[in-house]
Amino acid sequence: MSRRYEDLSGPELGERLNADSIVLLPIGAVEQHGPHLPLSVDHVIAHEMATAVIDRCGEELDVWQLPTLAVSKSNEHAWSPGTLVLSADTLMRVLLDIARSVASTGVDRFVILNGHGGNTTHFGTALREIRLETGMKTFLMHPSLPPAYGGVSTEEELGMGIHGGRNETSVFMHLRPELVDLAKAERKVPEAIAENTHVKFGGSTSFGWLSNDFDADGYIGDPTGASAEEGKALFEGAVDTLCEAMAEVKTFDFGR
Numbered sequence: 001m002s003r004r005y006e007d008l009s010g011p012e013l014g015e016r017l018n019a020d021s022i023v024l025l026p027i028g029a030v031e032q033h034g035p036h037l038p039l040s041v042d043h044v045i046a047h048e049m050a051t052a053v054i055d056r057c058g059e060e061l062d063v064w065q066l067p068t069l070a071v072s073k074s075n076e077h078a079w080s081p082g083t084l085v086l087s088a089d090t091l092m093r094v095l096l097d098i099a100r101s102v103a104s105t106g107v108d109r110f111v112i113l114n115g116h117g118g119n120t121t122h123f124g125t126a127l128r129e130i131r132l133e134t135g136m137k138t139f140l141m142h143p144s145l146p147p148a149y150g151g152v153s154t155e156e157e158l159g160m161g162i163h164g165g166r167n168e169t170s171v172f173m174h175l176r177p178e179l180v181d182l183a184k185a186e187r188k189v190p191e192a193i194a195e196n197t198h199v200k201f202g203g204s205t206s207f208g209w210l211s212n213d214f215d216a217d218g219y220i221g222d223p224t225g226a227s228a229e230e231g232k233a234l235f236e237g238a239v240d241t242l243c244e245a246m247a248e249v250k251t252f253d254f255g256r
């Protein structure tokens with residue numbers, strides 16, 4: 001049986017969704033990822049990951065999948081042809097509007113699955129705004145935690161496989177091999193930053209950046225060793241982790 005929110009009729013949805021249900025909103029992006037990858041990377045990864053999570057644990061945990069929001073806050077890539085950008089303000093309003101509609105069905109748990117690292121801080125704010133306005137419990141998950149926000153990337157990339165790097169390229173090669181041209185990939189690691197103790201990705205002092213601050217090609221990492229095989233392992237590991245997290249979302253309580 002389909003667990004896509006929009007595949008139900010209105011009356012069916014009213015009967016089947018309730019305070020024990022979880023609604024999952026995958027969010028991607030349409031933005032440049034260097035010359036070796038298409039614009040669709042974050043959108044495809046968020047969508048395929050959400051679908052795999054729902055297939056694995058949707059029935060057991062009563063999770064429903066909203067249509068993937070394809071465009072989000074990609075202004076760090078606005079310099080590039082092809083990137084589509086929602087402003088922070090617009091995206092916040094879109095999230096609040098969707099969340100209000102979901103809350104009206106009686107659902108109490110709303111989860112964002114974010115495929116685009118550039119949204120991460122903004123979505124931290126959105127979780128609180130949605131909670132305050134709708135009363136729903138709100139959660140943010142990532143296919144993998146972005147390295148700029150404490151996630152890991154490969155040692156060869158000095159932990160800076162931030163955008164279009166080895167892991168992301170590998171996962172995308174697993175999902176859409178025909179859309180990847182690895183012959184156009186090079187090593188683009190901002191080596192100088194790695195020597196800093198504080199002012200670095202994931203360090204104690206953050207910095208504002210645009211993707212062409214480091215290199216005109218706009219990707220950050222070393223995709224040259226990427227492979228579909230590595231991507232498959234990363235993808236499947238992420239589905240396991242997300243289902244574990246979803247089981248905790250299901251029973252999460254503030255303990256009052």
Ligand SMILES: [Zn+2]
Nearest residue numbers: 041042164168
């Ligand atoms: Zn990406």
